[in-house]
Amino acid sequence: MTQKFVDPVMNVPSRNRGPVMKSEGERLVESLFINQNEPYYSELKTLIGADYILNQVPVGLFQSNVKNDNKIFTGGSSAIDLLGFKGEDIIHLIELKTENNIKLGVLSEFLFYAFIMQGLFISKDINYSKAEFPDSFSQYASLLRRGTVDKISGHLLCENYHPLLSNEVIALLNLGLRKFNISLERLKYSYDKSKQVISKLQRL
Numbered sequence: 001m002t003q004k005f006v007d008p009v010m011n012v013p014s015r016n017r018g019p020v021m022k023s024e025g026e027r028l029v030e031s032l033f034i035n036q037n038e039p040y041y042s043e044l045k046t047l048i049g050a051d052y053i054l055n056q057v058p059v060g061l062f063q064s065n066v067k068n069d070n071k072i073f074t075g076g077s078s079a080i081d082l083l084g085f086k087g088e089d090i091i092h093l094i095e096l097k098t099e100n101n102i103k104l105g106v107l108s109e110f111l112f113y114a115f116i117m118q119g120l121f122i123s124k125d126i127n128y129s130k131a132e133f134p135d136s137f138s139q140y141a142s143l144l145r146r147g148t149v150d151k152i153s154g155h156l157l158c159e160n161y162h163p164l165l166s167n168e169v170i171a172l173l174n175l176g177l178r179k180f181n182i183s184l185e186r187l188k189y190s191y192d193k194s195k196q197v198i199s200k201l202q203r204l
Contacts, residue, residue: 008072010120011060012129016136026098029191030055030081032198033096033157040198047187047201048155050084050092054136057083059116066129073116080113082157085139088148091117097158098191104162107173114152114182121149122181154184159191167204 033040034055045053057080063070084092095110119126124147133141143149154177156165167186174183186204191197 007064007127008125009062009065009127009129010116011058011062011066012131013058013134013137016134026096028196029098029198030096032196033082040201043201045084047203048084048092048153050086052139053082053084053092054140055082057140059113061116061126085143088143088146090151090153091121091149092153092155093117094155094157099159102158102160102162104165106156106158107165110154110156110184114154117152118180118182120144122152150181152182154182155187156184157187157189159189161186
């Protein structure tokens with residue numbers, strides 16, 4: 001892998017993204033949070049301090065150019081749940097989980113996405129495809145081209161957490177992540193399935 005892992009390139013979105021209200025589960029909750037007609041969008045932006053939030057950012061990594069034969073890491077439908085931006089220097093990376101999905105794998109998912117973004121925006125060890133970006137990703141594309149991002153602010157956004165995933169564990173993780181300009185915190189929300197309503201969005 002060390003010999004082959006050179007000139008990595010990440011794919012870009014192939015189409016505009018937005019709320020998918022006819023979906024269910026995690027995808028539906030995600031849609032509520034990025035629907036600008038819903039109060040949850042503004043509430044989440046205010047809580048984390050982001051200017052705007054978009055969803056389903058692809059994380060396919062390829063060797064030299066984007067094609068199936070050159071795939072290094074997961075592609076296809078794999079994507080970051082929610083990605084926010086503050087000014088020209090901060091990314092807000094949000095990993096969303098619903099209901100009783102409290103597996104500690106949420107950490108490995110976050111770390112995978114965080115270091116992909118770190119390589120793309122900060123260390124610039126990862127290139128991005130020069131394909132044209134859809135309109136809804138215009139600001140994302142602009143920040144990639146400017147190269148001004150220097151911090152990744154991470155947020156776990158879950159209804160419930162594994163008992164071992166405490167703020168003490170998050171603090172320990174942050175000690176190790178600091179040198180990569182990455183931070184992490186826990187957020188919690190409540191979701192009423194029958195009414196499709198989100199409530200009690202808060203920082204833990």
